[in-house]
Amino acid sequence: MLEHIVAAGTLYSLYFMEEVSARLGWAWEPREVTPGRRPVMEIAGIDQRLIGWQSTRRQQVEDALPLLVADYEERQGHPPGERAAYALDRQAADRTRPPKRKVPQSLSELRERWRASAIRAFGACTVYRLAERARAAAAAVWARVRPVVDIALAAVDTVAVVYVMRGAFKRHHLLAEARRHLSYTLRGRHHQPGLDELIVQTAIDDYTRPVGRRMMTADLRALYPRDLEDQAVLRPLTRNRSALPYERARLAADALRVRVQAERRADRLGSRTRPRTVAVPSAPRSRPRPFHSDRKGGRVPEQPTDVATVEQTRRTLAEAALAMVQEGARERAVHDLRPQPAPATTPPPHTQQPGTLHAPGRTTGGVA
Template sequence: MISVAKVQRRNAWRYYVRGVAFGDGRRPARQPLKDAQEQAGLPPGLWMGRGLAALGLTAGSVVTQRQMVLLFGQGRHPDADRIERELLDDGADPETARLATVLGQPIEEIEKRNQIPLLALDFTFRPQASLIVLWALGDEKTRRVIERAHERAIATVLRWLEDEVAETRWSSGRKRAKAPALVVAAFPHFDNRDGFPLLHDNCLILNRVQRPEGSWYALDTVRLYQHVVAAGTLYTLTMTTEVCEKLGLATVPREVTPGLRPVMEIAGVDHELIDWSSTRRQRIEDALEGITDQYVKDHGRLPGERGRHGLGWWAAQDTRPKKKTPRPLEQLRAWWRASAILRFGQQMVDGLLERCRAAGKAIRERVGPLVDTALAAVDVAAIVYTVRNTFARRHVLAEARRHLLETLRGREFTRGLDDYIADKALAHHSRQLTVPQPGRRIPSPDQITYTADFAWPHRWWIGGTDGKPPRESSRYERARVASLAVQKAIRDARTAPAVRDGSPTATASTTMHTGDHDQAATEPHAVDHPDRDAALTPAQRAAAVHAHQQAAMPELLEGRTTDPATWMRTPKNLARFAAFTREADARRRAFADRPQPEEPADQASPASQQQHQHPRPAQGRGAAPR
């Protein structure tokens, strides 16, 4: 996943120079960064990105303290001291020499307008908790494989940002251009503030890019923020796939929060080990409960989804411990291993990789490298529409990457398949809302808004556990139901019995989707079993896809969560829902049997009432698959 923070003028840059560059610890006062890193055994920061050549830097070179102060603290060239000294020797006045080293608009001019200059964005990359546990407790080979996959996934995301997302803007945003050359300073870290394993990299992306004529302008940071989720799914998909392929592993869904999207973790990693490494989660949950109670007292209602995210951020800040003294990775790994053995025993720790490989082998035997692009496009479009109602291409692309990770379970896939599924979902299962206006700039593909015409799923209730009351279904759970309903309609259309002359029956579902499937079967991105000798019939292919998805994600196909206690059809939950239904029916009958008031004489006729009746929310959306 990826989290983003701002690096602004005031004192934000000092936090990165003094702490983040020093293993996310507290560097002694007046001690140079290089000496502190060498004494603590910490790796230095490295430069990345295609924009380094314009600054005279090379990829992979070490980030020095002076370069950070000049670039991320003052917005000047990282070699500004030398440039300014040469200009002074040539007879330039001090102010002119200093302005010659400024990249873009000077910070002083921005502050005169009572604005806070944004110098960089901190993109923090970190893998799933199970990969962190495997990296911390595995052998040296496993550690190196995970670290290399982590580094390559970061490089892949940065290249994608440069190629597809990064833009520069000027004239108050009225003019913009592509910016395929970013300047990035990456700082690796190995633990959290409690000293437990947390592999992550802080990548500072400079908020300055160079145009072809040589001038420097600010990045369109709004676009970067908008594509954070898509970038995070690309990082997770790339890293998880490489680790699983090289170590013979597979992924399984793990429900972290009931009702929300499951996290694809490495199969075989015990939940106890994940909880052991996630030391702050319980403290955050305890603090969040108190903050939520106060929110209810102040506002008289429960917080919404956006409010829950904000309260979670406050809970994380309130429980954030102070910085510790960083230690080298060898000492940390020895301490982690001793701590895990003391708590869980040596057998669980030493057999971690073998259990993961055994679980991965079992999953790979029943989950083949098969991706039906037609069903994938339907699944992606239905989920994004149900969750967001209106969406852009970046939302569909992020969901397509999640679909690949959930379906393939860590297997390798054809590069570009995520873009292909996203484009297919937009072309065949979405409806464009943005209309280009004459005389105005044509919107870019990422600025176009879409919607869809799927049937809106009804809400339902899910039985609670541990004495908690039943909860309402979340948007993601309703999205899964909507997606599965549409996929079932497509399978029914594919497997419909043929009429006497051999042609398929003419149903609405067949008309809508059969052509898409036939086209997807011949597309180069459609992945099939390599040992299949001949092409399958539509009925055989639909059965194979259904069997594959049942093996890959049985929890979601059955409409269940990963926690058996929350399944709907347990006897206890069925009895509770039956009681709720009886009470609701009794109230409905009591309301219906009460005496009705007499209608006034001048009341409008039923026909006129029907003419003036307002349309319901489900009306006007077009035909929906059944």
């Protein structure tokens, strides 16, 4: 169970964000604590001064870390790498950890103490209007961010990040990253149950291949069918040690997302029916030019159609229709001004005798 602790933690964070947003109407947004590292999700609209005021442990670690780094460089002769930097960070956290309180305090006592401390530091207006500002910031987040999950893009994003960070991975690594993707995308909105499993299964089916009995790695041949080398697209990012791992992972995810969108665009353009060619006169006229066919070849000569040609055709037809309407109006006006002949005297109606059928053009006679 220990290897699934990260996936379980991301699931808890996802449900916690959704519960807070549903009850209080707040939204979440990513905040970069350390440049180049994975961002953390925090409530939108919270004053950064309050966040820094509560992050006392992080500040204590940052103050103790330079001494440990200097000691490491003196002993080893080079700056610490990724693993060494993480170990030094944990060592600084252990050294600065305060002793536990012998007398426990209740939650109500802690809340009163925290409220009084915040009011002394930032004023009562900042503290008591905290929820109102968070709801206003949430409205701005919902207006800016669409909480829509694209399964294919989520699968590509998950595979790219996990592959660059780990190389070979297992299913629970993909599951943890898929849940992080949902938290970044939905910002506290409710997700459909099983959506994280669907993202992982799509990633495994389309963008991975097995390595050994229990591990797998990325397989991008579905996106790059002409890639002769194995993962040649992502290899420069994995070998670039000058950037931090998560920064390289985001670059890889963005590149694959652009590739997926380009393929979708190409599929849409390829499935569209081509527009018919339109013959356009060289200059706009009041009347449309008569249409002539090629009698020798027995076909209609076609001209290449582009956006400018179609637009010119539309304008020409509109001008021709307007000219015809104006000419018809002038003809009707002239006709109304001419003297009209006196109406002929209408002959009195006559009654038809029973049994008599009048033929057209005859006045009398019929068949009895």
